[in-house]
Amino acid sequence: MAKVEVLCCGQVPFRNNPKTMMTQPSKIPHVLSVAGSDSGAGAGIQADLKACASRHVYCSTVITAVTAQNTVGVQGVHILHEHFVAQQLNSVLSDMHVDVVKTGMLPSLGIVKVLCQNLRKFPVKALVVDPVMISTSGDVLAGSSVLAGFREELLPMADIVTPNLKEASVLLGDVPLKSVSDMRAAAKLIHDLGPRNVLVKGGDLPNSLDAIDVFFNGEEFYELCSSRVNTRNTHGTGCTLASCIAAELAKGSSMLSAVKTAKQFIKAALDYSKDLVIGNGAQGPFDHFLALKNVNQSAYRQNRFNPDTLLLYAVTDSTMNRKWGRSIAEAVKAAVEGGATIVQLREKDIETRDFLDVAKVCLKICRSHRVPLLINDRIDVTLACDADGVHIGQSDMPASLARTLLGPEKIIGVSCKTPEQAEQAWVDGADYIGCGGVYPTNTKANRTIGLDGLKDVCQVSKLPVVAIGGIGLSNARAIMEIGVPNLKGVAVVSALFDRECVLTETKNLLAVIS
Numbered sequence: 398m399a400k401v402e403v404l405c406c407g408q409v410p411f412r413n414n415p416k417t418m419m420t421q422p423s424k425i426p427h428v429l430s431v432a433g434s435d436s437g438a439g440a441g442i443q444a445d446l447k448a449c450a451s452r453h454v455y456c457s458t459v460i461t462a463v464t465a466q467n468t469v470g471v472q473g474v475h476i477l478h479e480h481f482v483a484q485q486l487n488s489v490l491s492d493m494h495v496d497v498v499k500t501g502m503l504p505s506l507g508i509v510k511v512l513c514q515n516l517r518k519f520p521v522k523a524l525v526v527d528p529v530m531i532s533t534s535g536d537v538l539a540g541s542s543v544l545a546g547f548r549e550e551l552l553p554m555a556d557i558v559t560p561n562l563k564e565a566s567v568l569l570g571d572v573p574l575k576s577v578s579d580m581r582a583a584a585k586l587i588h589d590l591g592p593r594n595v596l597v598k599g600g601d602l603p604n605s606l607d608a609i610d611v612f613f614n615g616e617e618f619y620e621l622c623s624s625r626v627n628t629r630n631t632h633g634t635g636c637t638l639a640s641c642i643a644a645e646l647a648k649g650s651s652m653l654s655a656v657k658t659a660k661q662f663i664k665a666a667l668d669y670s671k672d673l674v675i676g677n678g679a680q681g682p683f684d685h686f687l688a689l690k691n692v693n694q695s696a697y698r699q700n701r702f703n704p705d706t707l708l709l710y711a712v713t714d715s716t717m718n719r720k721w722g723r724s725i726a727e728a729v730k731a732a733v734e735g736g737a738t739i740v741q742l743r744e745k746d747i748e749t750r751d752f753l754d755v756a757k758v759c760l761k762i763c764r765s766h767r768v769p770l771l772i773n774d775r776i777d778v779t780l781a782c783d784a785d786g787v788h789i790g791q792s793d794m795p796a797s798l799a800r801t802l803l804g805p806e807k808i809i810g811v812s813c814k815t816p817e818q819a820e821q822a823w824v825d826g827a828d829y830i831g832c833g834g835v836y837p838t839n840t841k842a843n844r845t846i847g848l849d850g851l852k853d854v855c856q857v858s859k860l861p862v863v864a865i866g867g868i869g870l871s872n873a874r875a876i877m878e879i880g881v882p883n884l885k886g887v888a889v890v891s892a893l894f895d896r897e898c899v900l901t902e903t904k905n906l907l908a909v910i911s
């Protein structure tokens with residue numbers, strides 16, 4: 398008899414009756430991986446199990462082949478008979494509630510066919526196809542007959558297919574793919590084969606500092622960039638990425654969101670494992686379980702930036718402060734003492750060295766009030782003084798590049814006037830958007846978008862929004878009440894700094910928006 402040490406909710410379990418000893422039934426998202434076994438456990442079924450476990454998703458497995466492989470290469474492949482693959486599929490799908498099926502190595506046409514039959518018989522929420530054809534060591538894992546099965550049966554059923562450059566080339570009849578524009582063309586042609594979404598992975602693109610993947614959903618292209626991690630431990634990245642996408646879809650994410658999260662997870666895992674030494678070959682495995690080791694990952698960055706800090710966003714202007722006879726540091730001190738919840742140093746006419754000195758002083762003031770300090774436009778100053786982040790506009794450095802340069806920890810804000818710009822800011826890894834100009838202002842020559850433009854952007858933005866432009870005591874409350882939950886605050890320049898007493902103006906403005 399099982400020993401029960403903790404009783405939940407005061408319930409006394411009935412002895413020897415396992416049903417009454419259970420707590421509330423709970424459901425865990427479930428991915429079924431249909432793939433080959435990798436004895437070295439870097440890729441294949443083993444990588445899929447680790448990726449799903451690391452993303453807190455249950456993973457069942459249907460094994461299509463057993464490979465003898467290690468960090469040197471693939472020494473042997475034993476393909477399972479399609480009838481036995483069908484039996485495994487039936488065992489899992491007829492009994493368990495599977496949310497998402499993810500496929501890896503499908504080494505025979507018969508296996509592709511039984512898989513498609515079972516997917517028709519047991520429909521799932523999504524099908525993620527990683528078209529494994531060539532191993533990272535260059536060994537061929539699926540012959541040309543399988544290709545026909547992919548093209549004719551499997552891809553038309555797929556919600557997403559994730560080829561690398563070699564696989565995309567093979568799927569399209571060996572077309573050469575050498576640039577991001579080739580990848581876009583390939584994504585479109587593969588989309589024509591039937592999958593709802595395509596992710597062409599550019600990790601092997603020559604002469605590229607970044608890992609650029611092209612995502613195409615049939616309407617729009619997205620270039621997803623992350624800085625390349627310098628490591629030998631990349632074996633299994635394709636399997637892990639596809640499993641991670643499947644895991645996020647099983648949890649209920651949208652497709653683009655799942656892809657983005659998966660890419661961040663891979664980057665964090667590669668960074669974390671870059672010096673790991675397993676095996677003597679050219680390509681080692683990486684460690685999926687960074688989450689267990691309390692590692693600060695970009696995929697788990699939610700504690701780093703609190704969107705509520707956008708409530709009263711003070712943006713400095715040296716002309717105004719000079720006019721009223723105060724230094725930038727005095728202005729910032731008054732603003733944070735008055736209740737500003739975040740500060741941006743927007744100093745357009747200052748020498749770099751002076752900017753750096755002022756930023757260091759302001760940083761001390763802001764840190765003592767636990768208020769984040771961002772720098773306008775200047776990534777170099779942000780890094781040099783270790784400010785909390787940067788705010789950039791549409792004509793400044795692209796946000797994806799800013800993220801690469803600043804790393805996962807810094808806050809990045811991007812100015813956006815349109816829903817498309819807001820979507821791109823999110824793809825690029827920004828943390829919030831500044832949306833405006835809402836009303837006309839003398840502070841910056843700018844096109845206004847009005848309250849309706851602000852609402853349009855807020856409604857599509859997946860990032861928190863701060864409104865900017867012509868905002869002050871008379872209209873701030875109305876802006877905060879437009880009724881969109883992701884509008885988190887107002888950013889103001891002249892209403893605080895083109896006034897005699899910054900402290901009083903900040904307190905008054907805070908009172909009307911709180």
Ligand SMILES: Cc1ncc(COP(=O)(O)OP(=O)(O)O)c(N)n1
Nearest residue numbers: 774788789790791812831832865888
């Ligand atoms: C919070 C916030 N939103 C928008 C802007 C404007 O940034 P940008 O478009 O780069 O223009 P400049 O400020 O550089 O003139 C901002 N600074 N802050």
Ligand SMILES: Cc1nc(C(=O)O)sc1CCOP(=O)(O)O
Nearest residue numbers: 833834838840866867889890891
């Ligand atoms: C810096 C800035 N950016 C804007 C944008 O529309 O992106 S409007 C603006 C100036 C806002 O100043 P004030 O609060 O004095 O109107």
Ligand SMILES: [Mg+2]
Nearest residue numbers: 774789790793
């Ligand atoms: Mg700018």
